[in-house]
Structures are given as structure tokens and as C-alpha cells.
Amino acid sequence: MKITFIGGGNMAKALIGGLIKRGYSPSKMHVVEVSKEKSAELHNEFGVRATPELAVAVAHAEVLILAIKPQQLQEVALQLAPILAGQLVISIAAGIRTQDMARWLGTHNIVRCMPNTPALIRSGVTALYAMPAVVPEQCHRAESILSAVGSTLWVDDEEMLDAVTAISGSGPAYVFYFIEAMQQAAYELGLDEAQARQLVLDTFLGASKLAESSQEDVALLRGRVTSKKGTTEKALLSMEASQVKQGIVAAIHAAAARSRELGDELGKDA
Numbered sequence: 001m002k003i004t005f006i007g008g009g010n011m012a013k014a015l016i017g018g019l020i021k022r023g024y025s026p027s028k029m030h031v032v033e034v035s036k037e038k039s040a041e042l043h044n045e046f047g048v049r050a051t052p053e054l055a056v057a058v059a060h061a062e063v064l065i066l067a068i069k070p071q072q073l074q075e076v077a078l079q080l081a082p083i084l085a086g087q088l089v090i091s092i093a094a095g096i097r098t099q100d101m102a103r104w105l106g107t108h109n110i111v112r113c114m115p116n117t118p119a120l121i122r123s124g125v126t127a128l129y130a131m132p133a134v135v136p137e138q139c140h141r142a143e144s145i146l147s148a149v150g151s152t153l154w155v156d157d158e159e160m161l162d163a164v165t166a167i168s169g170s171g172p173a174y175v176f177y178f179i180e181a182m183q184q185a186a187y188e189l190g191l192d193e194a195q196a197r198q199l200v201l202d203t204f205l206g207a208s209k210l211a212e213s214s215q216e217d218v219a220l221l222r223g224r225v226t227s228k229k230g231t232t233e234k235a236l237l238s239m240e241a242s243q244v245k246q247g248i249v250a251a252i253h254a255a256a257a258r259s260r261e262l263g264d265e266l267g268k269d270a
């Protein structure tokens, strides 16, 4: 399957890197990227062809992946409209709704999805939504691309993609933020960089694997760490006092609201 990415930034790189690790041939992937430096990087790092020319890269593709910023999408879609030739269009852009893309692109053959950057190591998770006109074979195509770089799920209500964006699309950043905080504490407590890295990352990996393998609620797993009058209890009380959980929940609501807002703001015709 020949895939053309439009936009060769962070998320396109994560998908391309993951697909190559899965065995996709770089020769089957094109990238349309305006920046010469980024194009050279893409070629050197992944061996894919990167060009600023839309027409040639689109003509060769069976699937187009829109990986530009939401603010760039309308302009690119309007350029694509006259040169599309029945290709499946997959958008990974936050917020932008399929009905708006369909109007700009002149096709309903659109799958909107929300991947995340762990796709680079084939540990991503992607939620997908297909416009009603997309035939099962094309849905399968989209799923096969995204499932090559991690797990996938379908949502039948497009609005749920705003929630997905806030949870798993942006989610790696929240996890990295928590890791940064734990590393900072580790340094302050006298551990060196290598020790802090090992202790923090293995704790995240171990706790995630335990939660995944367990049938029990994570609150119960947390309870097993928390000895009466012990250290964890002290830490969790401190987090409660600082309203850490409420802060995280509020932050995720803010991200979902921003996704909806992007759709409202950028979905209007310029």
C-alpha cells in the first residue's frame, strides 16, 4: 500500500518510524513537507522520499495521511481537492471535523483518527472514526496502517475524538510531565541521573504492566502500596492537599475543550 504523508513533523515521524519497524518499505512512503531541513532529516532518518510538491506525491498514493497542524489543514485540503483521485484520506489533526474536511476536499472518503507518539516504537494507541460513506475495505485499510504502530479502537460518535485527543493523544505529555517531576525529586534526594532514570522509568513500566495484567481496579493496586502510617500514605495525603487529581482531571477537560474549540474555530470557511 502506497502512503503519502502531508506534513512531516513530529507525529508523521512517529508513524513513519513505527511503520518501518513493522516492516513497511520506506520506498512505499512519500512525505510532502515544506521545510527543506525537515525533508532532508526524513530522508536521512527513514529513507523516505520527501518533497514540497503535492501533486506528484498524491498521484502515487493509495492513502493520504493529513499530518499537518489543524491551522494548516483547510489550506492544504483546498489544494488537494482538484488532484484527489479516489484515495482514502486519513486525518490525524486534532479538532477538525470530517464534515468540514469533506467540504474542503470534495470527498467523503475520510477517516479521522487520533494516534499518539509512542507509535514510533509501535506502542501507540489510536482511535478512529469513519465517515458513513467509507466502505469497509477502506476502514480496514486505515485500521491496518494504525494497528501496525499500536492498538486501535473505533468510535462511532465523532465527538468522542475530542475526549480521545485529551486522554491518549495528549496523554504521553502528561506522563512525561509526571516523570520529569519524579526525576526532579530523585535528584533533590541525592540520586544521580542514571539512577533516577532507571528508578522512575522502571516504576512507570512496572506499574503500567501490573495494572494491565490485573483484573482489579487500580485504586485497589494503589491501596496495596499504601501501608498504614507509611511513606506512600504521606505522599498521597500531600497530593490530596495539593489537589493533584482534581488538577489533572481539570487539565484533561481543558484539552478536550480546546479540541472542540479548534473544530469550531477552524471548521469555518476562510
Ligand SMILES: NC(=O)C1=CN([C@@H]2O[C@H](COP(=O)(O)OP(=O)(O)OC[C@H]3O[C@@H](n4cnc5c(N)ncnc54)[C@H](OP(=O)(O)O)[C@@H]3O)[C@@H](O)[C@H]2O)C=CC1
Residues within 6 Å of the ligand: 006, 007, 008, 009, 010, 011, 012, 032, 033, 034, 035, 038, 066, 067, 068, 069, 070, 072, 076, 092, 093, 094, 114, 115, 116, 117, 169, 170
Ligand atoms: N504531536 C502529537 O503528539 C500528535 C499530533 N497530532 C496531530 O498531528 C498533526 C501534526 O502534529 P505535529 O506532527 O505535532 O506537528 P508538526 O508541526 O511537528 O508537523 C507538521 C508539519 O507539517 C509541515 N507543513 C506545514 N504546512 C505544510 C504544507 N502546506 N504541506 C506540507 N507540510 C506542511 C510543517 O512545517 P512548518 O513547521 O514549517 O509549518 C511541519 O513540519 C496535528 O494536526 C496534530 O493535531 C495527533 C496526535 C498526536
Ligand SMILES: O=C(O)[C@@H]1CCC=N1
Residues within 6 Å of the ligand: 094, 165, 169, 170
Ligand atoms: O497538542 C496537540 O494539539 C496535539 C494533539 C494531540 C497531541 N498533540
